[in-house]
Amino acid sequence: MKRLISMAAVILAAVLGLAIWSKSLQTAQGATGTNTLNLANWGDYIDPALVKKFEKESGYHVNLETFDSNEAMYTKIQQGGTSYDLTVPSEYMVEKMARAKMLIPLDKSKLHGLSNYGSLYMNRSFDPGNKYSLPYFWGTLGIIYNDKFVKREEVLHWNDLWSPKFKDNIMLIDSARDIMGYSLRSMGKSMNTTDPNTLALAKAKLDQMSPNVKAVVADEIKMYMAADESALAVDWSGEAADMMANNSHLHYIVPSEGSNLWFDNLVIPKTAKHFKAIYAFLNFITDPKNAAQNADYVGYSTPNTAALKLLPKSVRNDKQFYPDQSVIKKSEVYKDLDPKTVGLYNDLYLEFKMYRR
Amino acid sequence: MKKSTQNMAFYVPYILWIALFVIAPMLLIVYQSFFNIEGQFTLSNYATYFQSGTYIMMTINSVWYAFLITALTLLISYPAAYLLHYAKHKELWLLLIILPTWINLLLKAYAFIGIFSQDGGVNTFLRMMGLGTHQFLFTDFSFIFVASYIEIPFMILPIFNGIEELNEGLVNASRDLGAKWWQTFTRVILPLTMSGVKAGVQAVFIPSLSLFMLTRLIGGNRVITLGTAIEEHFLTTMNWGMGSTIGVVLIVAMVVIMFLTGERKKKGGRQA
Amino acid sequence: MKKWKWSNLYLIFVFILLYVPIAYLIIYSFSKGDTMSNFRGFTWAHYSELFADTRMIQIVVDTLMLALLSSLIATIVGTLGALAISRTSKPVLKNSILSLNNILMVSPDVIIGASFLIFFTALHVPLGFLSVLLSHIAFSIPIVVLMVLPRLAEMSTTMLDAARDLGATNTQTLTRVIMPFITPGILSGFFMAFTYSLDDFAVTFFVTGNGFETLSVEIYARARQGISLEINALSGVMFIFSLVLVIGYYFIQRGSASHKAKLKAKGAPQ
Numbered sequence: 074m075k076r077l078i079s080m081a082a083v084i085l086a087a088v089l090g091l092a093i094w095s096k097s098l099q100t101a102q103g104a105t106g107t108n109t110l111n112l113a114n115w116g117d118y119i120d121p122a123l124v125k126k127f128e129k130e131s132g133y134h135v136n137l138e139t140f141d142s143n144e145a146m147y148t149k150i151q152q153g154g155t156s157y158d159l160t161v162p163s164e165y166m167v168e169k170m171a172r173a174k175m176l177i178p179l180d181k182s183k184l185h186g187l188s189n190y191g192s193l194y195m196n197r198s199f200d201p202g203n204k205y206s207l208p209y210f211w212g213t214l215g216i217i218y219n220d221k222f223v224k225r226e227e228v229l230h231w232n233d234l235w236s237p238k239f240k241d242n243i244m245l246i247d248s249a250r251d252i253m254g255y256s257l258r259s260m261g262k263s264m265n266t267t268d269p270n271t272l273a274l275a276k277a278k279l280d281q282m283s284p285n286v287k288a289v290v291a292d293e294i295k296m297y298m299a300a301d302e303s304a305l306a307v308d309w310s311g312e313a314a315d316m317m318a319n320n321s322h323l324h325y326i327v328p329s330e331g332s333n334l335w336f337d338n339l340v341i342p343k344t345a346k347h348f349k350a351i352y353a354f355l356n357f358i359t360d361p362k363n364a365a366q367n368a369d370y371v372g373y374s375t376p377n378t379a380a381l382k383l384l385p386k387s388v389r390n391d392k393q394f395y396p397d398q399s400v401i402k403k404s405e406v407y408k409d410l411d412p413k414t415v416g417l418y419n420d421l422y423l424e425f426k427m428y429r430r
Numbered sequence: 431m432k433k434s435t436q437n438m439a440f441y442v443p444y445i446l447w448i449a450l451f452v453i454a455p456m457l458l459i460v461y462q463s464f465f466n467i468e469g470q471f472t473l474s475n476y477a478t479y480f481q482s483g484t485y486i487m488m489t490i491n492s493v494w495y496a497f498l499i500t501a502l503t504l505l506i507s508y509p510a511a512y513l514l515h516y517a518k519h520k521e522l523w524l525l526l527i528i529l530p531t532w533i534n535l536l537l538k539a540y541a542f543i544g545i546f547s548q549d550g551g552v553n554t555f556l557r558m559m560g561l562g563t564h565q566f567l568f569t570d571f572s573f574i575f576v577a578s579y580i581e582i583p584f585m586i587l588p589i590f591n592g593i594e595e596l597n598e599g600l601v602n603a604s605r606d607l608g609a610k611w612w613q614t615f616t617r618v619i620l621p622l623t624m625s626g627v628k629a630g631v632q633a634v635f636i637p638s639l640s641l642f643m644l645t646r647l648i649g650g651n652r653v654i655t656l657g658t659a660i661e662e663h664f665l666t667t668m669n670w671g672m673g674s675t676i677g678v679v680l681i682v683a684m685v686v687i688m689f690l691t692g693e694r695k696k697k698g699g700r701q702a
Numbered sequence: 703m704k705k706w707k708w709s710n711l712y713l714i715f716v717f718i719l720l721y722v723p724i725a726y727l728i729i730y731s732f733s734k735g736d737t738m739s740n741f742r743g744f745t746w747a748h749y750s751e752l753f754a755d756t757r758m759i760q761i762v763v764d765t766l767m768l769a770l771l772s773s774l775i776a777t778i779v780g781t782l783g784a785l786a787i788s789r790t791s792k793p794v795l796k797n798s799i800l801s802l803n804n805i806l807m808v809s810p811d812v813i814i815g816a817s818f819l820i821f822f823t824a825l826h827v828p829l830g831f832l833s834v835l836l837s838h839i840a841f842s843i844p845i846v847v848l849m850v851l852p853r854l855a856e857m858s859t860t861m862l863d864a865a866r867d868l869g870a871t872n873t874q875t876l877t878r879v880i881m882p883f884i885t886p887g888i889l890s891g892f893f894m895a896f897t898y899s900l901d902d903f904a905v906t907f908f909v910t911g912n913g914f915e916t917l918s919v920e921i922y923a924r925a926r927q928g929i930s931l932e933i934n935a936l937s938g939v940m941f942i943f944s945l946v947l948v949i950g951y952y953f954i955q956r957g958s959a960s961h962k963a964k965l966k967a968k969g970a971p972q
Contacts, residue, residue, distance in 0.1 A: 074877045077885060084774050091767035098760040111913070116923025117930075121757075136913040137757070139923030144665050145907065152819050154829040155911045247646060249666060288568045288650025292925045293543060299737050300547045302567065319737050412467040412668075419667040423659065424484055426651050444783030444843075451840035452802050455817035459809075510716045513709040522952040523713070530720045531897045532944055533727065533937050534921050540929055541723035544730070544738045551726070582720065583897075587890045588849060594886060595856040625852040632804065633848055640810040657810045664812045677813045685801040 110350035111136045113146060113160040115337070118210075120370035127357050133350040150175055150342045158345040159354065164199040164336040165250075167206050168409035176205040177341040183352040186359045186379070193398070194376035197336065197406055206338035207355060208376035210368070212310035213396065213404060214251050214333040216326045217317075222304035231259035231328045234305070235282045243282075244298070244306040247291045249422035250407055252279065254333055255307060264333055265408045269417060276421040280428050289426055298323060309335065310394055311373040318372070325393040331403030336376070456681065462674035467667070475675035485659070485676070492655040495574065496638035502578040503634050504627070507585035511626075512619075514586070515593045524590060531583050539647045542576050543567065546648075568650035576648045577641060585630040592626015593619075636684055656680060724941060731934035738934070748935040758920070758936065765900065765917040768831070772838035773895035779839070780846025780895070781888055785880070787847065788854040803844045814841060815908030822909060829911030837909045838899045845898060846891035853887035854880075 112119075116139040124135050138157070140146040143166040149155050151173070162170060170176050181187070184207075187195075194208045216228050222242070227233060234243060234255075245252055254264040256275040266272060287303050298306050299319040308316075313325040339358070341351055357363055364380035374394045375381055381389055389395065410418070466472045479485045514520050514527075530538075545551045546566035553563050566572045596619065604614040620627075640657035651658070656676050663673030726738075731749070735742040752758060783803070790796045806814060818840070822833045857880065865875045903918040910919065921933055 074881045077881065077888065081774060081778075084770050088767050088771045088774075091763050091770070095760055095763045095767060098756060098763065101756060116920070116925065121755075138911070138913060138915065139920060140907070141923045141925070142665050144668050148668075148816065149819070149908065149911070152823045154819075154823045154833075244650075247651060288652065290646055290650055293540065293647055296540065296543055296737055297547070297567075300544070300549055300740075302547050319735070416467045416667055416669055419662065419669070420484075423654070423662065427484055427487060427654055440782045440786040440789070443779045444786055447779055447783070447840065447843055448799070448802050450821075451818075451836075451843075452805050454821060455809075455814065456805060458817045458820060459813060506716065506719075509712060513713050516709065517713065519952070522949065525893075525948045525952065526717070526945075527720065528893050528897065529941070529944060529948060530724055532900050533724055533941060534918055535901055536903075536918075536921055536925060537727055537929065537933065537937055538723045540738055541726040545723065545726060549740070551722075579719065579723075582716075584894070587894065588852060591849065591887055591890055592852055592856075595853070625855050629848050629852050633807075633845065636804060636807050642810065642812075660810045661812050664816055670816070673813065677809060681805055681809065684804055689797050689801070 108132060108350070109134045109136050110347055110354055111138065111156050111158045112354070113138045113140055113155070113157040115139065115161060116141060118161065118337075118371060120367050123358075123363055123367055123370070126363070127354060131350070131353045131357065133347070133353060135354075147175075150344060153344070156344050156346060157342050158347050158351050159339055160342050161209055161337050161339055163407075164197065164338065165407040165409045167338050167340055168199040170340065170342070171200065171205050172409065175343050177343055177345060178204050179207070179341065179355075180352070183356075184359070185356050186361075189359055189361055189364070189377050189379035191376055191378035191381075193401060194336065198408065199336070199406055200338070206340045207359070209337045209339050209358075210311065210371065210373035211334065211336045211376050212374050212394070213327045213335070213400075214255065214307070214309055215313065216328065217298060217306040217308055217313050217323055218326065219298070219301060219304050219320075220322050220324060221301065225324065225326070228305065228326060229328065230330060231255050234259075234285065234307070235278075237284075239285045239305060241285065241287050242304040243285045244287050244294050244303045244308075245289045246294060246306075246308045246312075247289050249419045251307070251309075251333060252289075252425070253418050253422055254407075258328075258330060258332065261330075264405045265410065267410060267414045272417060272421055276425055279425045283425070283428055295319075311371075314372045314394060327393075327396050327400055327404075329400065329403075331400065331405065334401060334404040334406050336406070459674045459677050459681075462670050463678050465671040467669045467671060475671050478672065479675055479679060488654055488656055488659060489679070491653065492639050492657070495577075495653060495655060496635050496641075498574050499577045499581060499638045500631055500635040502574060503581045503585045504631065506578065507582055507630065508589055508627070510582075511586045511589035511593055514590055515596075524587070527583050527586055531580075535580065535643060536647075538580070539576065539644060542572070542579075542648060546572050567648065568652055570649075570653070573644060573649040573653055577638065577644050580644070581634045581638065584633045588629035588633060589623065589626045592623040592629070595626075596622055636687075639683075640680060724937075727934050728938040728941065731931055731938045733931060736931065738929075738931075748931040749939070751932045752935045752939070755932065758932070761915050761917055761920050762936065762940070764831075764914065768835060768838060768916060769896050769899035772835055772899050773842055773892050776839045776842035776895045777846050777888060777892045780843045780891055781850050781884070783843065784847045784850035784854055784884075784887075785876075787851060803847050805844075806841050807844050807848075811902065811904030812908075815905040818905060819908040829909060830914045833909045833911070834906055834914060834916070837905050838902065841902070841905060842895035842898050845894045846888075849891035849894055850884055850887040853884040857883055 110133045112135055114137060124137065127133070128135055140149075143163050146160060146162065147166060147170065150157065150160070150170075167176070190208060194211055195203055200206045216234070218225070218228050227236070250264075253272065253275055256279045257264055257266050257271070260275060260278065262271055262275070266275070288297075290297065292312075294306055294308055295312055295316045297303055298316045301320070301322070310325060310327075313323070317323045317325065339355060345351060358367065359377065361377060361379035361383055364375055364377035365383040368375035368377075368380060368384060381395070463475055464471055464473065466474055514523055517523055547553070548563060552566060557563060600618055600622065601614060604618045609617065639655070640660065641655055642657035642661045645651060645653045645655055645658050656679075660673045660676050663669045663676070730738045730741065732744050732746070733741045734745045734747070787796060787799055790799065818833075818837050822829065827833050827836070861879065862875060865879045870878065901918065902916075903922050906916050907919050907922070910916070921929065924930065924933065
């Protein structure tokens with residue numbers, strides 16, 4: 074008993090020590106009550122040096138919280154209890170949040186340099202007139218191939234993924250909308266199809282390619298591709314950029330028949346409180362120099378065309394990540410579908426994954 | 431009576447915990463399971479679960495894999511715990527067995543991806559031995575292996591505790607009476623350490639039913655368990671109703687298992 | 703003599719098995735590359751990056767503080783719970799309590815996290831350290847109970863009767879007989895609770911807020927961009943630190959309390 078009590082005392086002392094240490098670290102980082110900005114962002118999705126620069130220039134302290142899925146972030150904001158000032162949902166989630174009245178409209182009079190953003194990336198269907206959102210990064214869905222095993226000409230189209238020569242050699246990103254989406258696209262249908270019959274056809278077509286599917290994975294796909302584990306993968310452009318940085322044999326293709334066009338966007342959720350800090354940050358990140366630095370760190374495609382001009386030529390002219398306008402125009406942005414259809418997409422996708430066994 | 435007041439003091443914090451953090455959330459889950467994706471009150475989730483082959487298939491899969499994982503873990507852990515009992519510095523070794531669990535699961539999974547990959551340690555070794563390159567990732571083998579790896583400490587610890595209880599005298603007596611090693615083991619050691627084994631099996635089998643991270647990371651979603659489906663319903667479809675329904679089924683299954691194993695335990699205890 | 707060797711061999715095999723992935727992680731923390739494939743030459747860069755990362759260090763400190771505190775409280779409540787269960791004589795009631803106990807173990811983290819979130823917001827518990835602490839205590843209690851119960855079950859009634867016959871009060875029986883006997887179970891319960899707390903991602907993610915983050919949440923969020931080797935370096939540091947702590951603790955314990963513990967261990971089962 075004595076032994077247990079003394080152990081408990083030691084643990085309590087350690088807790089106390091750690092608490093004091095944590096507090097001192099917090100003050101060292103300059104966190105104080107009102108001068109803060111609560112930013113909820115994807116992990117590692119902003120250059121930390123840029124956060125420091127913003128804190129220094131504006132005097133606001135940035136409280137960074139991370140999330141790893143749109144839906145989980147949505148749930149937290151919907152339930153209340155959080156106090157995010159800014160968050161970064163993907164396009165369909167902007168639409169969903171706006172519909173659920175969870176967003177505060179942007180006050181354009183407080184924003185400078187909106188013309189920095191390219192017209193191609195503004196006023197999209199998910200947020201007409203950019204009432205609620207500013208684009209943060211954008212990209213496409215495409216095919217990554219390893220030139221050790223596959224030639225470029227072999228994978229120019231979505232239908233090439235069904236070729237029997239790629240048996241057990243394709244990795245897919247674990248996302249119902251994207252996988253169903255490219256199957257629909259390969260049939261010449263819209264990626265926002267809601268007709269159950271067409272969806273069933275798309276799923277049946279997917280089943281046919283299941284011998285080719287090596288695995289359905291998520292973030293770890295980057296590690297697999299970098300390690301030559303698979304010849305082909307279907308993934309987002311941002312992920313592709315990361316893989317290619319680690320393996321020079323990898324290349325990215327957006328099939329010419331078009332693909333998905335995605336946007337991650339800065340929005341103000343209804344939980345926001347520190348509006349001065351919010352607009353200071355939005356203006357800061359709109360500044361071409363800062364946006365360029367951020368794009369350089371994150372490695373995704375920036376919608377800030379003024380910033381793009383500051384990036385090296387090799388980045389600017391890279392057709393893989395800044396594809397021709399014709400490809401972009403053929404590509405579709407996901408709409409926020411009604412819950413029943415989302416459910417259908419998911420059920421069919423689940424069956425596809427089960428079918429593979 | 432003095433005894434009853436003392437009993438009360440034991441019960442209060444624990445019962446409070448059960449009420450607040452078990453019963454309340456469970457009621458929430460049961461409540462949720464009666465709503466479809468459009469927020470209407472319905473029994474359709476249960477109908478879907480029991481009528482569509484998909485979920486039944488998934489349930490069978492989950493139970494089967496959880497069984498395999500538990501069996502492999504037990505097979506590795508029992509001898510380890512047993513030998514540990516006779517080792518010098520056994521408490522230190524025990525701590526060293528727990529230590530690897532303090533490294534984040536995701537990181538360990540990534541390490542295994544590296545180890546099992548085409549250019550990884552295992553394949554390099556096999557190539558050196560002239561056995562050629564093999565596909566390990568996304569196979570049942572690697573999935574069960576890694577899942578068992580994760581669970582081993584959770585199995586060794588309770589079994590070790592059980593063996594520590596073992597009265598050496600009984601083992602010696604059995605030997606003195608001329609029992610073979612195997613007889614001593616099955617008649618004396620195993621029955622007396624059964625409660626530890628049971629605790630270990632519970633601590634491994636139950637969570638294995640709802641594994642989800644590893645099914646994707648190591649299994650490449652070739653293995654779809656109930657945990658994966660719940661994860662998807664809560665985080666992707668936002669169909670909390672269906673997710674909760676699967677959760678309710680899991681909980682009911684667990685309660686049934688508990689009652690079945692609990693009964694036997696009670697009888698054994700009385701006889702002893 | 704022969705048996706000794708075999709047993710050692712098997713234990714060594716189990717230890718190698720347990721430590722291979724960790725060695726792998728630590729080796730790559732010295733790689734010049736950015737991923738855990740293809741070692742690209744030795745560097746300390748990931749370690750200097752880590753020590754300059756104040757945010758990361760604070761997250762580690764917070765995570766440890768949370769894990770220690772939550773597992774301490776969970777151990778106390780769980781032990782009391784186990785004592786309560788062992789005193790319950792009605793088998794139906796006992797099994798019902800045990801089933802309730804195990805519900806949090808069988809429920810997938812996402813469900814627990816989501817329902818705790820609804821629960822906390824309904825009760826207006828502010829999301830942050832407090833809500834995370836309560837959740838961690840909550841999901842650690844069942845494992846403590848599962849660790850302590852077998853110990854209690856093994857305790858012979860004759861031992862308790864003997865204590866009573868010798869005139870020990872209930873309190874004395876508890877502190878002098880029962881507690882020393884179940885101490886190993888309590889300690890393993892604590893370590894398991896500590897492990898659960900360190901490892902948890904999903905529940906913490908749902909119930910945290912106001913800038914409080916744990917290491918798991920940070921690691922999972924960063925995984926989107928591929929896990930940087932800075933995290934490997936962190937694992938390396940934490941691992942070596944806990945190794946030293948555990949070994950140091952063991953030998954200090956052994957030095958001061960070995961004969962006491964031995965006396966207790968010998969005295970208890972008879």
